[in-house]
Amino acid sequence: MQSIPKPAAAMVEQMRQAASANPMRAVSFQGCPGANSHRAASEAAGDYLPLPCFSFEDALEAVKSDQAGCAIIPIENSQHGRVADIHFLLPESGLSIVGEHFMPITHALMAVPHSDGSLGPFTTAYSHPQALGQSRKFLRERGIVPLSHADTAGAAAYVAEMADPTVAAIAPKMAADLYGLSIAEDKVEDAHDNMTRFVILSKQALDPASLDGETAMTTFIFEVKNIPAALYKAMGGFATNGVNMTKLESYQRGASFSASMFYADIVGAPGDPAVDRALEELAFHSKEMRILGTYRQARPRG
16 A cells, blocks of 8 residues: 555655656665665755655656656665566666665664653564664664565654654664654664665666767666576676676576566766677577666766
8 A cells, every 4th residue: 555654644745745846866776764775866856856756666667757857776786686676666667777876875773762761662564674683683683673665764754653662663764854853873774784785777778979988887677588508608708708797696487487677887888899799699599688777877886
């Protein structure tokens, strides 16, 4: 059910009205005000109008329907891996990746205090599954039951609405300020080098030629032919042409399980002879190959 907790609803409506007045300045993101994606948008987009959306699909649809100029979506976390469903949503969206942004992630445990101002103990904690996974050890050691919510800031707003001092939320510190919660513990993530990579998506792809002289990344998906050593042969062109592949992930599309789809990132851009040769060899050994975007590298790989 697409419901927004009352403490967040007024802010969401205000942001949506501002974005509707100037949609090309709007950046859509999944979550309520105060979510990590909200913070990422403010860091990556500069002069922008935030457009909070209930789901990733809604955030992408906002760009497709011209309610926003671009969307910012978390794609992977250093501790908890890829964000669920993103590998399916990005290719199906028809949008192009035009940028990336890396952001250190810290989580705080927050709640409504007891009448005497004390905090805890807590029986449960709500948050997005990614944040719960990133704080698994912390929660287990304290006997706090993790409960999923649509997003971190929405979980904070929901806990504020419940007003139950035994129930906490795991969310960014800014969410506590927005929803009047008190922070019981800060930096509850299990790994303090916790980092999330976001991608910025637009209807209009960047021209690889516009990145001439800059280090570029190219993201694409492909499905190899269902023959022996197809993946080995498809990858050979990147090795022989000296193209650095920084990410390769497989995922199943459909129920046949006859062949996997692959999601990949490389350093470089079409138009570079080495990249062109590698992609041509990949296409020869693939049933399908599609570039999702070429964009400036935000952080060196390796």
